[in-house]
Amino acid sequence: MTRIGSDISLARVGDLWGRGPALLDTLHAQGLEGVNIRTLTDLSPDLDAAELDSFRRRAGELGMYVEMGVGKINPFMTAELPAVRQLGDGDYVAGMERMFAACAEMGWTTLWTACAGVKEHAAPFDTDRGRREAPWPDQLRAIRALVDKLLPALRHFDLVLGIETHEEITTHELVRIVEDLDDPHIGICFDPANPIARGEDPRAALERIAPYVVSTQLRDIQVFPSPSGTALTRFLRPCGDGQLDWNETLGILLAANPMLNLTIEGVGGWSGRSDVPTADRFWRSLHPDLSEDELAALGVLGARSVRASADGEEPSLSALDVFRSDQRAAHDAFVARSAAHLRSVLASLAASNPSR
Template sequence: MTGFRIGQDIKLEATYGPPPWKDLFDALRQTKEAGLEGVNVRTLYEVSPTLDRALLADAAELARELDLYLELGVGKVNPYMTAEYPHIRALGEGGYLEGMRRLVLAAAEMGVTELWTATGGFKPRYRGLHATDRFRAEAPWPDQLAATAALLHRLAPVLRDTGVHLNLETHEEITTFELVRLVEDVGPDVLGICFDSANVAVRGEDPMAAVRRVAPYVRSTQLRDAALCFTADGISRFLAPCGEGVIDWALLLGELADRAPVRNLTIEAIGGLRAEMTLHPYDDAWRAGHPDLTVAELAGLFRLTRVYEASGRPGLEELRHGTQPTFAGFTAACAAHLRTVLTERETRP
C-alpha cells in the first residue's frame, strides 16, 4: 500500500458556499500546512478564466516547490449540457470543443496530465428523477451517452498528442458500467476514471462492487463516505467523512492498490451540508433507467442501508437538520482514517 499520497479537492468557485481560500496559491499553501500532499483543482478556468500562461506556470511552480501533486479539471463533456458552461465556449471563441482543446493544452503546458471531467450534474432545485441529467426530459440517457462518446472521440487526438488522460468521474448521473464502456470505446490511453466513492450509491451500486468494476481504469479519486437512510421515496445518500459511512475502506483501498494506476488519493470534502441525493428503487422509470443494475447488487445496497441505520450513527433527521461538518473538519477526518487504514494494511503480517 506504499506510494499513495493524500490530498484534497479544490473548488475556487462558490459551489457550496464561499471557498476557504482566496485563490489557488493560497489553497496550495493551506494544503501544505494541513499536512496534505496534493490538490485536484476542479476546473482550470477557475484558476484563470483567460488561461493566463504566466499565472498558470507560477501555480505549477509553487506546487513543485511545496512538493504537492497537482491535478486539474476541464469541465463537462456531455454536449446536451454545454449551454451550462458558456465560459468554455468563450475560451474556444464560439466553439465548445475548441475551448476544451485549449484547456487540455494549457494543462499539458503546466505538466499536468491527469484531468477531471464528468458527464452531467445534480440539479437540487428539481425533485425526483429530474434532479440528475440522467433523466433530462428532452434527451434520453442513451442519446446523451452517444453524444458524449462522439465528443470524447473528437477530443482524443489532442489527448494523445499531449499524453493527457481525461478522467470521467463516477458522478451522480452515470453508472460504473457505462463509464467502463466509454473508456474502452474511446481508449484507455486517453480516458480514465475518477472514482468518487460516495456517488456510486446514488445509482444503486454497492461501492465495493463498483470499485472492482472500474479499478483498472482509475487514475484519480474523489474520496468520501456514504451514509444511507430509508425514506418515503426510497433511499437517501448523504456524504460523510471516510470511516463514518458504509464503505469498507480496507477493501476499497486494497482494490486500488492492487489493480489501479492511481497513486494520488484525493479527498472531496464538503462543508455545511450533507448533499442528500435520493434513489428511487420503487419507481418503474428509475428501475428501467438502470438496465445494468442487478437485483442482487441493489439488494446489497438495501443491506448496507440497514447496517448503517443499526450502527448508531447520525440518522435521517440529524443528517438533514443536525450540525453539519466543516470543510476542514471533514478533510481532516477523512485523511486520518485513510492513513490509519493504509498503515494497518502495511503492517499486517
C-alpha cells in the same frame, strides 16, 4: 508513492481558501499533499500563463501534486459551462483543447471530467439522466462522440482524462465507454459515493471500474431507507465515519494502480443528501443494467443504519440531514478526518504487505 490531497472548486466556494499559491499554502499547512481544481478556469479564467505558472512553481516547491478539471463532456449540457465555450471563442471543443494545452505546459497530466451535473429537482430529475426531451441513450452516444473529438489533443499532449463516477452515469456505462475507446488517455475518476445514486452496491461498482481508475474523489456514505419506504437516502460522511470498508477499497484501488493519488472531496455545510427512488417505475426504466442483488445490498446498508442509530452507535437520518453555515470549518473538518483515516489504512496495508 500514494499521496493525499483535496478537491477544491473555487467557483463554488469563493475565496474561502485563498487564491493561487495561497490556496496551496493553506492546504499544505493542513497536511495535504495535493489538490484537484475542479475547473482550470476557476484558477485563471483566461488561462493567464503567469497566474498558472506561479501556481505550478509553488506546488513544486511544496512537493504537491496538481490534478485539474477541464469541463464536462456531455454536449446536451455544455451550455451550462459558458467559460469553456468562451475560451474557444464560441467553440466548446476548442475551449477544452486550449485547457489541455495549458495543462500540458504546466505538467498537469491527470485531468478530471464528468458527464453532467446535479440539478435542483427531485429525483429522478435531479440529474441529466432523467431528461425526457433528451433520452439518456442519446446523451451517451453524444458523450462518446465528443470524447472521440477530444482524443487527438489528449494523445498529442499525452494527458489522461478521468471520467468521474458521477451521479448521472452508471459504472456499467463508464466501463463500456472506456473499454470501447481502449485508449490509455481515457480512464475513470472514482467517487465511491455516487454509484449508490444509480442503485449500485459500492463494492460491486469498485470491482467493475478498478482496472481503469486514474484519479479519485473520495468520501464515505451512510445509507438509510427513506421515511416513505419507497426509496433509499444517501448521505456523505468523512472517510472512516460511514459504511465503506476502506481497507478493502484502498486495497483494490492500489492493487490496480499503486501510484494512485487519494484526493478527498470534502463537503462544507451540506449533508450530501441524495434520494434514490428505487420503487419508481420511471427511475427503474432509466437503468437497464439495474441489479436486484445490488439493490438488496444497499437495502442491507440501510437496515444497518436504522439499527445503529436506534442503538445510539450512529447518527439518525434527521441528525445527518442538516445544513451548517460554517462551510469552511465543516469542509476542513471533513477533509482532516478523512485524511487521518486514509493514512491509518495505508499504514495498515503497508504493514500487512511490506512489498506494497
